Amino acid sequence: MEPSCGSRGPGPAAAAVAAVLPAGGSGERLGGATPKQFCTVQGRPLVSYTVGAMERISWISHIIVVVSPENIEKMNSIVEKYGHKRVTIVRGGVTRHRSIFNGLKVFAENNFSNQLLQKPEVVIIHDAVRPFVEEDILSKVVMAAKDHGAAGAIRPLVSTVIASAADGFLDHSLERARYRASEMPQAFLFDIIYEAYQQCTDYDLDYGTECLHLALKYCKTNAKLVEGTADLWKVTYKRDLYAAESIIKGNLSQQVCIITNVKEDVAQVNFLLHESLKSRIKVEAVSVTLSKNDGQLQDIFSGQCYNFVCISDKKYAVEETQKLVDMLEKSNTPLLYPVVLISVHLDVSENTSCSIGMEELTRIKKFAREVKKKNILLYGILFQYKSAKEGQSQSTEEKDES
Numbered sequence: 001m002e003p004s005c006g007s008r009g010p011g012p013a014a015a016a017v018a019a020v021l022p023a024g025g026s027g028e029r030l031g032g033a034t035p036k037q038f039c040t041v042q043g044r045p046l047v048s049y050t051v052g053a054m055e056r057i058s059w060i061s062h063i064i065v066v067v068s069p070e071n072i073e074k075m076n077s078i079v080e081k082y083g084h085k086r087v088t089i090v091r092g093g094v095t096r097h098r099s100i101f102n103g104l105k106v107f108a109e110n111n112f113s114n115q116l117l118q119k120p121e122v123v124i125i126h127d128a129v130r131p132f133v134e135e136d137i138l139s140k141v142v143m144a145a146k147d148h149g150a151a152g153a154i155r156p157l158v159s160t161v162i163a164s165a166a167d168g169f170l171d172h173s174l175e176r177a178r179y180r181a182s183e184m185p186q187a188f189l190f191d192i193i194y195e196a197y198q199q200c201t202d203y204d205l206d207y208g209t210e211c212l213h214l215a216l217k218y219c220k221t222n223a224k225l226v227e228g229t230a231d232l233w234k235v236t237y238k239r240d241l242y243a244a245e246s247i248i249k250g251n252l253s254q255q256v257c258i259i260t261n262v263k264e265d266v267a268q269v270n271f272l273l274h275e276s277l278k279s280r281i282k283v284e285a286v287s288v289t290l291s292k293n294d295g296q297l298q299d300i301f302s303g304q305c306y307n308f309v310c311i312s313d314k315k316y317a318v319e320e321t322q323k324l325v326d327m328l329e330k331s332n333t334p335l336l337y338p339v340v341l342i343s344v345h346l347d348v349s350e351n352t353s354c355s356i357g358m359e360e361l362t363r364i365k366k367f368a369r370e371v372k373k374k375n376i377l378l379y380g381i382l383f384q385y386k387s388a389k390e391g392q393s394q395s396t397e398e399k400d401e402s
């Protein structure tokens, strides 16, 4: 009798999508006492970057992180520290397949927290140690899973695959162009992959490495293969962690948060700067009143943003800048990587003497020397505008030359 492996074909456009992130391994190939998913990059556990990547996608309703029993508390503290939402932590198994199966059960059976989550139409399965996953590939595999029942990201093989004979000599080699590396993310109609796991043998669960194979073997579902990007690789060896750190640093340097107060003309500068930067780097523009919105800024700082442009029209911008530095320090953002803080002081008045502006910049320069010891690179820019009738405008820029 054909297994009841769920219906195929296009589901409702707004159908629920959930993600299961297996994070229950011990990371033997990487070495060290800490399982690789909990190794920190820029002070933040690797798994948190992957959860964050999923959280940035609004149409993923639930994120199930599957960890070994001894790491449940650690995962809970990561979720709390980094403010992860939509996350349910589930107990892992002794193999990856068993962990994934445990993650799926939370939608189908009472899990240990007795919380039954709404069953999604489509479930994404993505290794927690593949932190560089973007919405585009996730959307592609989810749409393909809706139409075909299963889908998975693939990449060209780098090395040729060969088969060795029992005597340790070459038996044959595969024609590399005909084969692909199976990567993650993968996506499935929930009923198909859940049914497949329910029919799995212990051998499958203990020695298998391929979810797409289970859907084919037990639900006769040929997964749609989707070409993925180069950064879908899995952190497996130490070198992969170094590579991940280099990519994360590169990503951080491409993010800036523009902070202004809510006054109209300053907010206008915020808008113009955002528009001019957004085509080149990832920009977040925030208009807050520093003294009133600590919470909002704390969220930004704990969001691991590493570059800030603070635009102020206050008389003494250095006090505003000091407030930001204090909040940055309170946010426990690990300043392992230089934080760039550009303090832009807009001085729109009729009879501003340049001396006041220069005094201000000198104060900022002195402050910059102090905060540089904390790995915060502070720059001050002063924009002075004379009244329109004089038709003059001056801008002076002072950098910390120390």
Ligand SMILES: Nc1ccn([C@@H]2O[C@H](COP(=O)(O)OP(=O)(O)OP(=O)(O)O)[C@@H](O)[C@H]2O)c(=O)n1
Binding pocket: 021, 022, 023, 024, 025, 026, 027, 028, 029, 030, 035, 036, 037, 066, 092, 093, 094, 095, 096, 097, 099, 100, 127, 128, 129, 234, 235, 236
């Ligand atoms: N019992 C297991 C084993 C692995 N995984 C997870 O499956 C993903 C991919 O597996 P792999 O790279 O093999 O991780 P490890 O098993 O930890 O690595 P190793 O084989 O080197 O020990 C990882 O996120 C890992 O945490 C899991 O959830 N449960």
Ligand SMILES: O=P(O)(O)OC[C@@H](O)[C@@H](O)[C@@H](O)CO
Binding pocket: 096, 127, 182, 183, 184, 209, 210, 211, 212, 234
């Ligand atoms: O075998 P490992 O546990 O190292 O990693 C799991 C990988 O096999 C898996 O993530 C992809 O190959 C896609 O199935």
